[in-house]
Amino acid sequence: MRAVLRIVLPVALIAALIGLWQIAASTGWIAEALNLEPFLVPSPAEVGDAIWHNRTLLWENTWVTLREILIGLLAGIVVGLALAVAMRFSRILRDAVFPLTVAIQSVPVVVIAPILVVWFGYGITVKVIVVALAVFFPIVVNTLDGLRSVDPEAVKMMRTLDASRWAIFRRVEAPTALPAFFSGAKVAVAVAPIVALFAELAGSSSGLMRLIIQDNANLEIARMFGSVVILAVIGVLLVGLTALAQRLVITWR
Amino acid sequence: MSVAARGLSHSYGELQSLDRIDLAAADGEVVALVGPSGCGKSTLLEIVCGLRDPSAGAIEVGGAADAAGRLAHCAYMPQRDLLLPWFSALDNAALALRNRGAGKGEARREAGALFDRFGLAGFEAARPAELSGGMRQRVAFLRTLVAGKPVLALDEPFASLDAISRAEMQGWLAGALRAEARTAVLVSHDIEEALYLADRVVVLSSRPARIVAELRAPDPRAPDRDAAVTDPAFVAAREAALRALHAGASADPAHPAVPFAPTRRKRNSWRRGAR
Numbered sequence: 001m002r003a004v005l006r007i008v009l010p011v012a013l014i015a016a017l018i019g020l021w022q023i024a025a026s027t028g029w030i031a032e033a034l035n036l037e038p039f040l041v042p043s044p045a046e047v048g049d050a051i052w053h054n055r056t057l058l059w060e061n062t063w064v065t066l067r068e069i070l071i072g073l074l075a076g077i078v079v080g081l082a083l084a085v086a087m088r089f090s091r092i093l094r095d096a097v098f099p100l101t102v103a104i105q106s107v108p109v110v111v112i113a114p115i116l117v118v119w120f121g122y123g124i125t126v127k128v129i130v131v132a133l134a135v136f137f138p139i140v141v142n143t144l145d146g147l148r149s150v151d152p153e154a155v156k157m158m159r160t161l162d163a164s165r166w167a168i169f170r171r172v173e174a175p176t177a178l179p180a181f182f183s184g185a186k187v188a189v190a191v192a193p194i195v196a197l198f199a200e201l202a203g204s205s206s207g208l209m210r211l212i213i214q215d216n217a218n219l220e221i222a223r224m225f226g227s228v229v230i231l232a233v234i235g236v237l238l239v240g241l242t243a244l245a246q247r248l249v250i251t252w253r
Numbered sequence: 254m255s256v257a258a259r260g261l262s263h264s265y266g267e268l269q270s271l272d273r274i275d276l277a278a279a280d281g282e283v284v285a286l287v288g289p290s291g292c293g294k295s296t297l298l299e300i301v302c303g304l305r306d307p308s309a310g311a312i313e314v315g316g317a318a319d320a321a322g323r324l325a326h327c328a329y330m331p332q333r334d335l336l337l338p339w340f341s342a343l344d345n346a347a348l349a350l351r352n353r354g355a356g357k358g359e360a361r362r363e364a365g366a367l368f369d370r371f372g373l374a375g376f377e378a379a380r381p382a383e384l385s386g387g388m389r390q391r392v393a394f395l396r397t398l399v400a401g402k403p404v405l406a407l408d409e410p411f412a413s414l415d416a417i418s419r420a421e422m423q424g425w426l427a428g429a430l431r432a433e434a435r436t437a438v439l440v441s442h443d444i445e446e447a448l449y450l451a452d453r454v455v456v457l458s459s460r461p462a463r464i465v466a467e468l469r470a471p472d473p474r475a476p477d478r479d480a481a482v483t484d485p486a487f488v489a490a491r492e493a494a495l496r497a498l499h500a501g502a503s504a505d506p507a508h509p510a511v512p513f514a515p516t517r518r519k520r521n522s523w524r525r526g527a528r
Binding site: 151153154156157158159160161162163164167171172175251252253 | 299302303304324325327328329331332333335337338339340348349351352353380382396400402406
């Protein structure tokens with residue numbers, strides 16, 4: 001019952017909001033209230049129409065942006081995980097590297113992206129680097145905290161059961177850290193699209209942000225809304241898939 | 254395999270936890286350490302297991318004096334069951350075998366063969382969260398046994414159970430220890446439990462722990478736990494141990510539990526100005 005409600009309620013809420021907007025836009029209330037030409041305030045039906053008619057163009061640009069997000073996420077998570085594990089095994093490495101990771105995190109994407117565009121051009125490289133940099137910090141910090149939260153008594157118990165350092169990591173530390181890792185992954189997944197769009201803003205020849213900028217200049221408002229809808233869907237899917245992965249992996253809670 | 258310790262002392266920084274302990278357990282003997290809570294019993298057990306080194310004194314387990322050698326001879330059952338929630342009961346029991354590099358199937362077969370004997374048949378696939386407290390302790394004990402070490406170190410194995418399941422589990426453990434004939438060092442704060450399970454009971458004082466008495470458990474004991482603990486010889490031994498425990502727990506000015514007027518403080522140098 002609860003599981004059904006968790007799907008039905010948000011869908012009903014979104015449907016209701018779209019319905020309201022449809023009425024307000026098609027009757028011209030919003031345009032009138034804002035003192036605008038009606039074509040600047042597209043109704044959901046017009047947005048849907050724009051998405052359908054421009055599906056090839058939208059899909060091509062969506063694919064560009066989605067690829068940036070996914071490759072950047074993958075790179076950031078792999079590097080972040082590897083670094084967190086390495087820092088767990090070596091105190092010296094942790095002491096040496098941790099301040100640097102904080103420093104990297106402190107430099108805003110808006111600042112670093114234009115510089116990287118000068119170095120690497122308009123291609124996917126800059127976007128992947130920027131997304132990976134933004135993603136890597138929550139992964140490292142959360143995973144490392146998770147690894148450090150291991151029960152010292154459990155480690156003692158494993159030592160008397162002839163566990164090697166690696167066996168302790170694999171059977172006790174890594175499973176202990178998984179929930180914290182997934183907390184980091186959820187933050188990472190929520191941040192990645194925003195950062196990818198910023199990177200496209202700094203310099204790109206294709207992608208949803210590029211399209212939004214063009215449509216903005218040409219007053220293609222309905223298609224702009226279409227891009228926004230697609231981005232919202234990507235965001236929901238990414239967070240949803242991460243939550244699903246967490247449920248499938250962490251079965252003991 | 255025998256355990257022999259001479260003049261063991263240990264301190265955590267300035268806090269002394271053990272004071273010149275002599276401890277011996279013969280091959281196949283079950284020795285219980287009883288003392289007030291916080292007296293250093295668990296520290297002593299960790300030293301026996303090779304999880305810690307003493308600050309002074311010598312200890313040998315089966316002839317091995319170094320920590321790694323002791324660790325190789327001892328299996329440790331902690332106070333909490335510490336079953337790993339992500340593994341099934343069977344995989345928890347088989348941990349030691351997997352740690353030594355046995356394949357999953359082989360380790361499960363070997364550990365699974367003991368489930369029936371421990372009243373756990375049918376619960377192989379259950380996660381620890383699905384088991385009762387008593388069953389969890391049995392899986393934890395099984396995990397310790399499967400490690401195949403000659404010396405068992407049990408740290409308050411039933412402290413987390415309610416009185417009824419504790420009595421039940423004590424009866425069960427007494428039987429299991431008799432059947433196994435391994436050397437065991439058992440820590441408890443419960444004299445009755447210690448006298449019922451062990452061949453010999455060592456009574457420790459409050460911190461820093463010193464040995465205040467050693468008692469031999471009445472022998473032979475009735476196999477039924479209720480009959481055993483109401484036997485007059487058992488009751489007399491319990492009273493003797495209780496008196497020793499109370500004597501050891503009362504304040505001893507020569508050994509304050511918290512040291513005062515320390516000669517050197519590392520980080521708290523501001524205290525010097527305050528004095």
